[in-house]
Amino acid sequence: MARIVMKFGGTSMAGLERIRAAAERVKREAEAGNEVAVVVSAMAGETDRLVNFCREAAPLHDSSEYDVVVSSGEQVTAGLLAIVLQSMGLQARSWLGWQMPLHTSPTHAAARIRGMATERVVESMQAGVIATIPGFQGLAETGRVTTLGRGGSDTSAVAVAAALKADRCDIYTDVDGVYTTDPRIVPRARKLEKITFEEMLELASVGAKVLQTRSVELAMKEKVKLRVLSSFRDAPGTDIVSEEEIGHLMEDQLITGIAYSRDEAEVTLTRVADKPGAVAAIFKPLAKHEVNVDMIIQNIADAEGRTDVTFTIARSEIPRVMEMLAAAREEIGYENLSYDDKVSKLSVVGVGMKSHTGVASTMFSALGERGINIASISTSEIKISVLIAEEYIELAVRVLHSAYGLDSPDVDETA
Numbered sequence: 001m002a003r004i005v006m007k008f009g010g011t012s013m014a015g016l017e018r019i020r021a022a023a024e025r026v027k028r029e030a031e032a033g034n035e036v037a038v039v040v041s042a043m044a045g046e047t048d049r050l051v052n053f054c055r056e057a058a059p060l061h062d063s064s065e066y067d068v069v070v071s072s073g074e075q076v077t078a079g080l081l082a083i084v085l086q087s088m089g090l091q092a093r094s095w096l097g098w099q100m101p102l103h104t105s106p107t108h109a110a111a112r113i114r115g116m117a118t119e120r121v122v123e124s125m126q127a128g129v130i131a132t133i134p135g136f137q138g139l140a141e142t143g144r145v146t147t148l149g150r151g152g153s154d155t156s157a158v159a160v161a162a163a164l165k166a167d168r169c170d171i172y173t174d175v176d177g178v179y180t181t182d183p184r185i186v187p188r189a190r191k192l193e194k195i196t197f198e199e200m201l202e203l204a205s206v207g208a209k210v211l212q213t214r215s216v217e218l219a220m221k222e223k224v225k226l227r228v229l230s231s232f233r234d235a236p237g238t239d240i241v242s243e244e245e246i247g248h249l250m251e252d253q254l255i256t257g258i259a260y261s262r263d264e265a266e267v268t269l270t271r272v273a274d275k276p277g278a279v280a281a282i283f284k285p286l287a288k289h290e291v292n293v294d295m296i297i298q299n300i301a302d303a304e305g306r307t308d309v310t311f312t313i314a315r316s317e318i319p320r321v322m323e324m325l326a327a328a329r330e331e332i333g334y335e336n337l338s339y340d341d342k343v344s345k346l347s348v349v350g351v352g353m354k355s356h357t358g359v360a361s362t363m364f365s366a367l368g369e370r371g372i373n374i375a376s377i378s379t380s381e382i383k384i385s386v387l388i389a390e391e392y393i394e395l396a397v398r399v400l401h402s403a404y405g406l407d408s409p410d411v412d413e414t415a
Contacts, residue, residue, distance in 0.1 A: 002167040003035040003125070007135065007157035010044035011174040012231035013077045016084070022172070022231060023084040030090055030130055037121070037131040037164060039157040040081055042073025047136075047150070063108035067137075067147045070109075071097070074134030074153065082132045092130040095121055097137035097145065102159065104138035104146045111138055111146035113155065113218075116163035125164075133160060154215035162222035169224050170237075171211065176230035177238035178203075178210050180406040181258040185394050188407035192256065194239045196246055199256045199349050200226075202383045206347040208259040216240070243351060254359065255350040255404040260393050264294075264345045265315045266375065269325065270308045271335035274301035281332045282309060285324045291317050294345070295378040295387060306335075310376065312387060315341050343375060344393040347385040348400060360384055366403035372396050 006029065008022045022038075029036050042050075050070045054061050078094040085092035100121055104111035121131050135153025140146045148155055154171065161169035176191065178200065183189040195203075197220035204213045210228055219226050219240065229237035239245075272278050279298065286293060296311045313321055318339055325337055353359050363384060367374060372395070376387040388396055401407060 001033045001035065003037075003164060004029055005037050005039060005157055005161040005164065005166045005169040006172065007039040007154065007169065008041065008172045008231060009153070009174070010041040010046070012172050013040055013042065013081075014044040016080070018231070019077065019080055020084055023081060023088060025172070025231070026081075026085060026130060027088055027090060030128075035125040037125060037133060037160055037166070038081060039133045039135045039153060039160055040074060040077040041135055041153040042077055046073040046076075064144050067108045067145050071134070071137040071145055071147050074136050078132045078134040082130075085130055085132070090130060091128055092132055093124060094132045094134070096134060098139040100133075102138040102156070104140055104148070106140035106142050106144070106146065108140075108144075108146055110149045111140065113138060113148070113159045116159060118163050122164060148214075151212035152214070154212040155218060158215045158218045158222070158224050158226070161224045162218070167225070168227060169219070170227045170229055172229050172231040173210065174231065175210060175228070176233065176235045177228050178208075178240075178257070180256070181397055181401050182260070185397050186401045186407070189401065190406060190408040192238050193236070194241055194246055195256055196243050196351050197240055198243065198382055199351055200240050202347070202349045202380065203257050203259045206259045206261060206345060206349070206383070206385055208257070211240075246351070254352040254356050255348050255406065256352070257349050258397055258400050258404075258406070259347045259349065260397055261345045262390060262393065263315045264312055264343050264387065265318050265339050265341040266310060266312050266343050266387060267318075267321060267325070267337075267339045268308060268310045269332065269334040269337055271306040272309050273333045274305050274307045278332065279309060281328060282325070283311075285328055286313075286321065289320065289324065291321055291324075295376040295385065297376055309334075312343075312345070312376065342390045343387050344390045345385055345387055346393060346396050346400070347383055348404065349383045351382050353382050353384075362403055363400060366399050367396060370395060370399050372399075 012022050054066050054069055082092040082094045100117055102116045103114045135156035136147050138146050178192050178195050179189040181189045201216045204211050204216050226240035227237050294312045299308045301307045372392045374386045378385045
């Protein structure tokens with residue numbers, strides 16, 4: 001017997017027929033003798049609908065009341081799943097975020113998980129009752145309902161698995177695992193049997209949509225075994241494991257996956273004074289307003305002691321970033337401020353980079369041979385990211401997928 005946390009995303013909960021299909025998977029685990037807790041997202045599109053209600057009610061709405069509204073989507077699916085499971089002859093009970101409770105920080109719409117009281121839930125599961133838990137929501141020390149930010153249900157599932165000391169956490173989605181890249185762009189993409197936490201974290205952070213970044217961070221920290229599976233067909237999934245569990249595959253496989261993000265913009269400030277504190281003046285207001293900055297490039301200063309500074313942000317952040325930097329122009333001392341929102345980020349990821357050379361050379365040569373210019377570069381121990389013109393992103397993904405030998409030989413693209 002094992003203790004399992006199963007998580008179903010919005011597409012898996014999109015209507016009663018899909019909820020019934022998810023319930024059949026839950027039933028299968030319960031009848032195998034396992035203790036089961038299920039974390040659910042709201043129905044696909046429901047959270048957006050609730051967010052829009054808040055915006056229409058008042059553009060500057062109370063964030064604590066916003067959380068009350070948007071957290072209701074998961075409450076509905078948790079209750080419906082419990083009802084469906086009961087109709088199948090199983091014992092099931094829903095546990096809302098405030099009932100367990102799942103403790104969070106008091107930051108509404110972006111709360112962080114602090115812990116979870118497990119005694120009553122565990123006692124119920126040991127008695128054979130399936131727990132259905134709404135993801136995305138928790139309880140602050142103020143006694144108010146909080147939400148974890150978009151995509152927070154994955155994080156809820158990992159937190160629940162960690163608190164319950166579950167044997168594993170199965171994430172059910174509309175894909176049947178983690179692929180070497182987006183199969184919609186590269187039909188020869190291969191599904192991975194295993195991937196390390198580090199690799200999954202890097203892929204999630206640079207555009208892969210399979211798992212939310214915070215959930216992978218938490219799973220790696222708490223050593224929660226993750227598995228990504230399809231809600232819609234029975235097929236082996238992808239296990240997300242430690243480097244030790246990958247073993248010899250680290251030596252055999254140079255690159256694990258290729259990710260991309262279209263939601264990029266490049267901001268450039270020209271002729272900034274090359275002196276201590278000048279660059280800090282650029283990024284201080286961005287940090288204050290929690291704007292995430294990725295690639296940063298500073299040119300060599302010219303004869304007049306001036307330099308250009310370029311960095312990337314999410315495309316949606318352009319209006320407020322331009323406003324912030326314009327307001328700080330006198331303090332920063334730049335000459336011109338501009339942005340380019342026709343760029344995309346392309347990343348290659350693999351723990352094999354730690355012990356192999358030539359990864360960057362292969363990337364730059366393959367892109368250069370197809371006439372794809374690189375605007376910016378950033379690296380980590382297991383990742384290389386480049387910024388290129390948006391129009392070339394799909395071509396670049398296909399080129400690199402082949403260049404690193406990731407194409408599956410079993411797919412006939414002409415079929």
